[in-house]
Amino acid sequence: MSRKRRIWLTMGGLFLALAVAGALVFQPWLLFIDKEVDDGADASEVVGTASAGISDTTVPEPSGTTKTRVELASGSFIDAEHGTSGEARIFRRSDGSRFVLLDGLDTSNGPDLHVWITDQKSGGDCDGCVGSWSNYDDGDYVKLGELKGNKGSSRYEIPADADLGGMKSVVIWCDKFNVAFGTAAIA
Numbered sequence: 001m002s003r004k005r006r007i008w009l010t011m012g013g014l015f016l017a018l019a020v021a022g023a024l025v026f027q028p029w030l031l032f033i034d035k036e037v038d039d040g041a042d043a044s045e046v047v048g049t050a051s052a053g054i055s056d057t058t059v060p061e062p063s064g065t066t067k068t069r070v071e072l073a074s075g076s077f078i079d080a081e082h083g084t085s086g087e088a089r090i091f092r093r094s095d096g097s098r099f100v101l102l103d104g105l106d107t108s109n110g111p112d113l114h115v116w117i118t119d120q121k122s123g124g125d126c127d128g129c130v131g132s133w134s135n136y137d138d139g140d141y142v143k144l145g146e147l148k149g150n151k152g153s154s155r156y157e158i159p160a161d162a163d164l165g166g167m168k169s170v171v172i173w174c175d176k177f178n179v180a181f182g183t184a185a186i187a
Contacts, residue, residue, distance in 0.1 A: 040153030075184035084182020088170035112176035122185035
C-alpha cells in the first residue's frame, strides 16, 4: 500500500470517528423527532388566583370531597436558544402540594432537557444578547425533573421543601449544553 493511500485512509478513519463522536454528543436526530405528552390534567378544581403570587402560602379549602387549587403564577414561554411557546402555570392544591403545569408547550427536542424554576429573569440578563441564555444556573434554582415531552401539556411536582420566594422564571434547560431552550416569567 502506498504512503499516500495510507494517509487518506487514516484521515478518512479519523473523520469517521469524529463524525460518530459528534453525532453521539449532539444527537442531531432529536431535531426531527417530537415527543408529545398529555399528562397535564389534574384532579383538582381551580378556585382562584393567589393574591400574593408565587410566595403565597395560603391553602385553598377543598370543596366537599373535591380537591381544589389556586394559581400562584403564570407566564408565556419566550424563545431562548430554540423557538419555544406555551404557558407555564404554578398551582397550590388544597393538600398544600404545588406543581408546575406546562400547557401547550412547543419547543425543539434535544438531549438532556429539564424543567427548572429559577431566580433569573425570563429573557436572559441582557434582553436576549449573546450568552444571555446560559445564566439560569448561576443563582438559585429548583430542578423539577426531565422534560416529559417537547410538545403538549405536562405536570411537574414541586418538592415540598422548595422555597419559591425570589423565583422569577420557569426554564426548559439543556444540561448537556448549559443553555435554556425557552423561559417563562412567573414573577
